[in-house]
Amino acid sequence: xxxxxxxxxxxxxxxxxxxxxxxxxxxxxxxxxxxxxxxxxxxxxxxxxxxxxxxxxxxxxxxxxxxxxxxxxxxxxxxxxxxxxxxxxxxxxxxxxxxxxxxxxxxxxxxxxxxxxxxxxxxxxxxxxxxxxxxxxxxxxxxxxxxxxxxxxxxxxxxxxxxxxxxxxxxxxxxxxxxxxxxxxxxxxxxxxxxxxxxxxxxxxxxxxxxxxxxxxxxxxxxxxxxxx
Amino acid sequence: xxxxxxxxxxxxxxxxxxxxxxxxxxxxxxxxxxxxxxxxxxxxxxxxxxxxxxxxxxxxxxxxxxxxxxxxxxxx
Numbered sequence: 001x002x003x004x005x006x007x008x009x010x011x012x013x014x015x016x017x018x019x020x021x022x023x024x025x026x027x028x029x030x031x032x033x034x035x036x037x038x039x040x041x042x043x044x045x046x047x048x049x050x051x052x053x054x055x056x057x058x059x060x061x062x063x064x065x066x067x068x069x070x071x072x073x074x075x076x077x078x079x080x081x082x083x084x085x086x087x088x089x090x091x092x093x094x095x096x097x098x099x100x101x102x103x104x105x106x107x108x109x110x111x112x113x114x115x116x117x118x119x120x121x122x123x124x125x126x127x128x129x130x131x132x133x134x135x136x137x138x139x140x141x142x143x144x145x146x147x148x149x150x151x152x153x154x155x156x157x158x159x160x161x162x163x164x165x166x167x168x169x170x171x172x173x174x175x176x177x178x179x180x181x182x183x184x185x186x187x188x189x190x191x192x193x194x195x196x197x198x199x200x201x202x203x204x205x206x207x208x209x210x211x212x213x214x215x216x217x218x219x220x221x222x223x224x225x226x227x228x229x
Numbered sequence: 230x231x232x233x234x235x236x237x238x239x240x241x242x243x244x245x246x247x248x249x250x251x252x253x254x255x256x257x258x259x260x261x262x263x264x265x266x267x268x269x270x271x272x273x274x275x276x277x278x279x280x281x282x283x284x285x286x287x288x289x290x291x292x293x294x295x296x297x298x299x300x301x302x303x304x305x
Contacts, residue, residue, distance in 0.1 A: 032305045120305035145302045148239040163283065164276065165301060175275075176240045177304030187305075213276075215299065217238050224297070227282040 035191025146180030
């Protein structure tokens with residue numbers, strides 16, 4: 001299929017088929033999630049479960065790829081489904097206009113091979129990790145604040161977020177993004193790094209950020225991979 | 230005295246001393262001492278990396294250590 005012609009210098013035909021057979025659940029369809037959905041759809045991940053109970057508002061327009069003036073007030077999950085269909089009609093999309101909860105987690109995440117954490121609150125990240133670990137699937141997590149971002153990959157038996165945030169009870173709902181806000185270029189850069197990790201996990205090749213945290217600070221052009229354990 | 234290379238990220242950057250990067254501290258100084266000396270609120274210190282590896286506030290600094298301190302990042 002010529003749609004993937006430019007992939008084939010880096011991804012074999014067999015690997016492309018593997019991506020077509022893969023199923024990924026993206027939780028949160030804002031600054032990070034919008035970018036991740038765009039990239040996973042373009043590279044050809046066959047089934048996407050897209051989760052967000054929110055609707056677009058004007059404050060999203062500065063950075064969220066899926067938000068447009070015409071879509072203000074529209075469900076993020078609905079817009080994400082439309083965007084994937086416009087990019088790549090071969091992809092099956094399950095759009096969930098809901099926030100992930102203990103009650104719906106099984107239904108929403110039940111069949112994905114990888115979950116992607118594109119959430120915007122620390123407490124919800126811990127919940128998502130719990131759900132991913134129960135489902136026995138890896139979780140690719142990204143977080144941003146201002147010009148700073150971080151990415152890690154958590155496998156079912158890994159300590160995960162407690163290595164990054166400590167005890168969940170000691171955390172506020174938000175990190176320093178409450179002071180610094182979020183910028184488009186940082187959101188999309190971290191979304192790119194997350195998409196790269198998803199592809200590597202699905203294809204089983206490359207160095208994966210397991211028990212490691214990639215930290216970037218665009219103000220100082222710092223990119224470092226830190227060992228968490 | 231020992232020298233450490235100091236990197237403070239994002240909101241913590243404002244706590245960097247006037248002559249940043251390399252700091253001189255007495256032997257036996259731990260990261261918590263450094264945080265106190267720089268007047269960084271402890272609740273703003275989420276991750277400490279020494280030479281690229283996560284460490285605790287109690288870590289005792291060694292000569293030429295590369296110290297990175299990060300606040301909590303949770304936005305999406």
